[in-house]
Amino acid sequence: IAQLQQQQQQDELQQEEDRIVHLFQETSPSVVFIKDLEIDKRLKTSPEEVMLSDDNTTKIEGTGSGFIWDKFGHIVYLVDAKGNGFYREGKIVGYDPAYDLAVLKVDVEGYELKPVVLGTSRDLHVGQSCFAIGNPYGYENTLTTGVVSGLGREIPSPNGSAIRGAIQTDAAINAGNSGGPLIDSYGHVIGVNTATFTRKGTGVSSGVNFAIPIDTVVRTVPYLIVYGTPYSNRT
């Protein structure tokens, strides 16, 4: 009977693992690889006007992650404190310097895009499980796991101001999964992983990682898509 009980426990543990495996498989098709971005410092406010200009551009070092916002080809990602970006097969439609957050529009012809499932960052609790997905090498996704370590954190913003309400987690966030989604155990996106703080930190900050709360992202992205700039810059 002890063996039967052990088997039952094994089954439960297996089911739990299967759920996390499934969670990853469901969400990872919505996570995209951002690579070789050309930076155009003279971003215009209208999405249609945004074009790559050969002069006044620089390469983004390294790579990052983004995620599919909608079926129309909008992709949200972090520019990574280095200016605005232009995607090879897409164009940048908006940029919010307060979060270094950009929206890219890619051609969806022939592609069936799978947008992420948006959650809310309002009802989070310290201690709940969370999962960071990113795309550090392009061809495959990466999963790291942990809990929500803290809420309402204030982290430095790329434009010198502060990002408020950040989610702290002990799930590993690094250059590879920065810009990718932080999801809860239902697969809902609760934040956008940011490695800005981690990179500036010394070894001491190991296990102290942050994500921009999704509610903040949800507020700004529609403005970025329509106007190219956040609400505060719209006029």
Added chain:
Amino acid sequence: IAQLQQQQQQDELQQEEDRIVHLFQETSPSVVFIKDLEIDKRLKTSPEEVMLSDDNTTKIEGTGSGFIWDKFGHIVYLVDAKGNGFYREGKIVGYDPAYDLAVLKVDVEGYELKPVVLGTSRDLHVGQSCFAIGNPYGYENTLTTGVVSGLGREIPSPNGSAIRGAIQTDAAINAGNSGGPLIDSYGHVIGVNTATFTRKGTGVSSGVNFAIPIDTVVRTVPYLIVYGTPYSNRT
């Protein structure tokens, strides 16, 4: 039926997360923020005599964590290898240089203090879950999670000797939650988190963190409260 099964698994996973959320909520009121400590290098042995002296003091860089020992206002914390500390609204009553552990006495008038629930570090097993709580930014607590990675470790002590019987964990311990409690999955304190080793370490020691076993702390704190010094220094 697969969907029903999936729902049951989801419920179980949810219950498990709820338990960790609850664990945090129960323990975090007992964790305090230690900030702007004035160091008095000439600590006297009698608790009542301990006073801040304006000369011969230095500021502690950064901040740390401590936890409520009893309803009488005794707070246990780590001085962090920088000498003895004085709390703004309390006074230091004892200091054990072997562990860099100090006891602070704060005025409890008007406050209902919630002491931690003490466990034992004697019956631990490698592989059991553990949770580190700290107070890196003062206004809110932080939770990191992991397992007991090893037992009976010897780590360098601030006074040049060694701390024996240390608990090794892969739960992240950093400057922020140093001095805070390491708890088991019943919410019982099994150790005091120490970032001393982590800070000295290079990137290599990532995921290798330590806590002073609570049994050691339980032995020394009563002496610190009554005599101001550990047993070995009492005569």
Added chain:
Amino acid sequence: IAQLQQQQQQDELQQEEDRIVHLFQETSPSVVFIKDLEIDKRLKTSPEEVMLSDDNTTKIEGTGSGFIWDKFGHIVYLVDAKGNGFYREGKIVGYDPAYDLAVLKVDVEGYELKPVVLGTSRDLHVGQSCFAIGNPYGYENTLTTGVVSGLGREIPSPNGSAIRGAIQTDAAINAGNSGGPLIDSYGHVIGVNTATFTRKGTGVSSGVNFAIPIDTVVRTVPYLIVYGTPYSNRT
């Protein structure tokens, strides 16, 4: 009834922890401590000919881990990019420079060795639990936990080529548990932990750790035992 439910949840969580504790206790006797290795750069191909030569040897800095391959005393470990090794109470029988993997033969007279249970790295899924065991201080084992973060990674090899199919994990891997086994939640070995990448990395790569897939190890070890060299060098 809420209390009863809470008790049931507690029991389940306890059972889960017990399983991980048990997992560690079952596997750790198969993990060995590698220390003070003498390096012989003139390794011969025949196992019987391998001897310590006093000249042309150097000490390996630090220590590492290995695991028991079979009851005949064969131990698999990582030489750690520093050449070939000679164990104090054993002799090196083979070395694969592509993985820095060596096989040691120790005298089993009077010892009852407990080999690891080999799994396969073919059926792994991102998100499944994994456990790294190592022997950083010799007298006791260390356990770190996480999930499979990625599959099919390519990591730099000690001999300048690349190790393909590496397993990425957020379980902490460091100098201490390098060479030890990465096991799944059934206790089966799915990889050999390698800290090579981690050590070269900056703080950024925290939470990004790798293991050599066990299928690769299973292919090369028999050749190392019989011929002293990997298949590709056999002729």
